[in-house]
Amino acid sequence: MVPVDIKKLTPALAEEYIHFFDTTPHDTGKDEHKCYCVTWRSDDSYEEAHWFSSREERKEHALKYVKNGSIQGYLAYHDDTVVGWCNANANCRHCIHYLQSFFPIEEPDENIKIQSIFCFVIAPDMQRKGIATQLVERVCKDAADDGFDFVEAYVNKNFTDTASDFRGPMELYKKCGFSVFAEQDDRAVMRKSLK
Numbered sequence: 001m002v003p004v005d006i007k008k009l010t011p012a013l014a015e016e017y018i019h020f021f022d023t024t025p026h027d028t029g030k031d032e033h034k035c036y037c038v039t040w041r042s043d044d045s046y047e048e049a050h051w052f053s054s055r056e057e058r059k060e061h062a063l064k065y066v067k068n069g070s071i072q073g074y075l076a077y078h079d080d081t082v083v084g085w086c087n088a089n090a091n092c093r094h095c096i097h098y099l100q101s102f103f104p105i106e107e108p109d110e111n112i113k114i115q116s117i118f119c120f121v122i123a124p125d126m127q128r129k130g131i132a133t134q135l136v137e138r139v140c141k142d143a144a145d146d147g148f149d150f151v152e153a154y155v156n157k158n159f160t161d162t163a164s165d166f167r168g169p170m171e172l173y174k175k176c177g178f179s180v181f182a183e184q185d186d187r188a189v190m191r192k193s194l195k
């Protein structure tokens, strides 16, 4: 395990966030696939557009969405350099509705407060050193402090490869105290109860 400092993403960290995506290879190895994690963002930002087809558009919009708080999550730092990102957002019903096509996710219930983990990017040379684990632990700690009932994640039941398991491997969540909440074909919803 390589210990990392974890910072909650804030508008002030927008340039560091963009720099991480600029300089970190995606696991697909293709620069034009860089996502800037722009897919998973707060509901009000979808009025403008759902998806941006070019890398430059994604970068430009990600900068805006970090600055206005629509992209939420955590950055992991090692030696003052960003080495990992976890997108976690509780205000993303649009994302949940999209994912319901693939995962057996319950309809949102205003009486149950759920923090969702949508995505990771861990720098390739820093993978398998416990960084995603530390990010999940921080998401859970903050969610508990903020009065959430559950943290939820959407995973493949069988590990395929680091690119396909960008939502985090099932084993990672099991190690962090999550259990299977619902299953459908080769996918599962994992939950950790915070109360």
Ligand SMILES: CC(C)(COP(=O)(O)OP(=O)(O)OC[C@H]1O[C@@H](n2cnc3c(N)ncnc32)[C@H](O)[C@@H]1OP(=O)(O)O)[C@@H](O)C(=O)NCCC(=O)NCCS
Pocket: 026, 027, 028, 035, 119, 120, 121, 122, 123, 126, 127, 128, 129, 130, 131, 132, 133, 134, 159, 161, 162, 163, 164, 165, 166, 167, 168, 169, 171, 172, 175
């Ligand atoms: C999948 C991913 C999030 C894992 O992050 P990580 O920091 O390497 O994970 P951890 O070191 O915390 O691993 C926790 C557990 O998950 C499982 N795991 C993680 N990587 C694994 C791998 N490559 N093979 C098998 N199991 C793996 C293991 O059970 C591991 O525990 P162990 O090392 O004690 O056996 C990381 O590989 C990643 O970011 N991949 C790229 C995702 C991507 O392409 N994102 C862009 C999407 S558009």
